[in-house]
Amino acid sequence: MMTHSLKMITALGTPLTAEEDLHSAGLEAQIRDQLAHGINGFLVAGTMGLMQLLKDSTCRQLVEQSVQFNAGHAELLVGVGDTSFVRTRERIRMVEDFAIDGIVVISPYFLKYSQSDLIDYFEALADLSTRPVFLYDLPQTTGTKLEVETVLQLAKHPNIRGIKCSDQFTTIRPVIDAVGEEFRVIVAQPNLMDVLLQAGVREHLDGIYIVVPEWIEAMVEATLAEDWNRLAQVQQDLSALLKLLTTFSAPLFSTVTTLMNLRGIPGNFAPQPMRPVTAAEREQLRAHPLVQKVLAGKPTSAVEA
Template sequence: MTNPDKPPAPFGRTLCAMVTPFSGTGALDLDGAGLLAERLVALGCDGLVLGGTTGESPTLTDAEQADLVRAVREAVGRRASLVAGVGTADTRHSVELIRAAEKAGADGALVVTPYYSRPPQDALEAHFREVADASGLPVMLYDIPARTGTRIEPETLIRLAGHPRIVSVKDCSDDLLGTQKVLARTDLAYYAGSDEQILALYAVGAAGCVSTVANVVPGHVTGILAAFEAGDTTRAARLQLRATPLIEAMTAAGLPGTVTAKALLNALGLPAGPVRPPLRPAGRAATAQLLTLHEELAAAGQTV
């Protein structure tokens, strides 16, 4: 059953914020990226975010970001939307990156709030408009004030919704009221960027999610949204709650999601490799806990 009242999902419903695999020496592992992307798509992800926060964008060169898009496109073809992270603290640099992403074959661009400089709302709005004007790609704004220091205020989002290429928001604002205000007044497609809020935001009209945890349990994340869409809200809630211990360990236990996702992927024998400094790998105890929680979720018969 499909809900006809839901806004269209421009980049798919279940997007994975994919890690960027590196070799043992820290070089970009394009073969590994292709294999990981193929697995994620085969297990239910219909969109991939490449070179975002979980993809270690601050440590990727411009050339590596473009190479990553090309390699993943070759691996998955048109079976999934590819959204390239192009947001930086420099408007000019972001303009260059979105043009390069378009040439590399991306379907959309993820543009994070400029960090550190903390621009006021009028400057922030001008930044997003200039980046969106620079290419033909549809844009997903990334609202994550805990990392950037600046919120994209609801009124700013409502104004930006009038731009023809600003079509969606990755929401890590932790402001459910503000999110609902924007959903009620615009056609922006919202994607839950915090795994603990996947079902909550979907239930109030979000288009889907951009999930870190989907790196390791893509089928489970897909199942949450599929159950709700099918009208089985009890099952959707049960799936969301059963994933809570793993979500907490991966995203809220003191280590960045990039670190925990790569630790678990490596432990499972899947492409990931090391993180790049200044990040450091998870220790043995943290990795063992992640494996235990993953096994418990699998034992419950919920992973694919």
């Protein structure tokens, strides 16, 4: 496990069976794969984990087994954000008795709320939660932006310990400049990791890490060695892979499923109604030079979802 000050948090995917129950073997294989490459944080049931698409019983089992398989090796955060105060409160109650390190609360979606409403919402949840609360800013999905002034106000709450920001880095930079180290700013900028690591941004999180933990490990090693050329090289591969995943003919989560299965990690990471990849698409992915690079040196045989 990493013992340095860099924090690499993987947003885990949720592997499912054909009946869309939790695929326990897939979850264990995924967590072990990440830990083997020095990942020192997990976000369970976040956007990559598609919490909102899962049965409540699957969510509970997901958290319980993630705690079991992680066994205290990495920091474990759990996504709980839903569409309203009472729905999010219920999710907090469902998970807070497990040995987790914090909960991550996305802005409520479906309806629009004012910044004042959002302050009341997050403060009320932080008051009742027995676990540290982390804000989650994802306006691309929720349609609601956590403004800088809102985040700085919420940062004063003793149980709101940080924010995971998936918006552009320029939107969170003023918060980094204004807050102390006790309020953590965790960025999701997979296309800018080399620049941000070189600039001293220490906490990073993304779902792409599930596919390429070796590359994330290499980026950490390059940063610690101040080998900026090596860091840039890995970043170029990572950005190219992100472009491939987001422009491929199949849905993103179905494409990720194929790559995870090729890594030897079973399960379906794309619940219905997302269609699976076709046989032709699977072969196209397998033959792609970037995917070959991802799979280089992997001794495990590919598995099917």
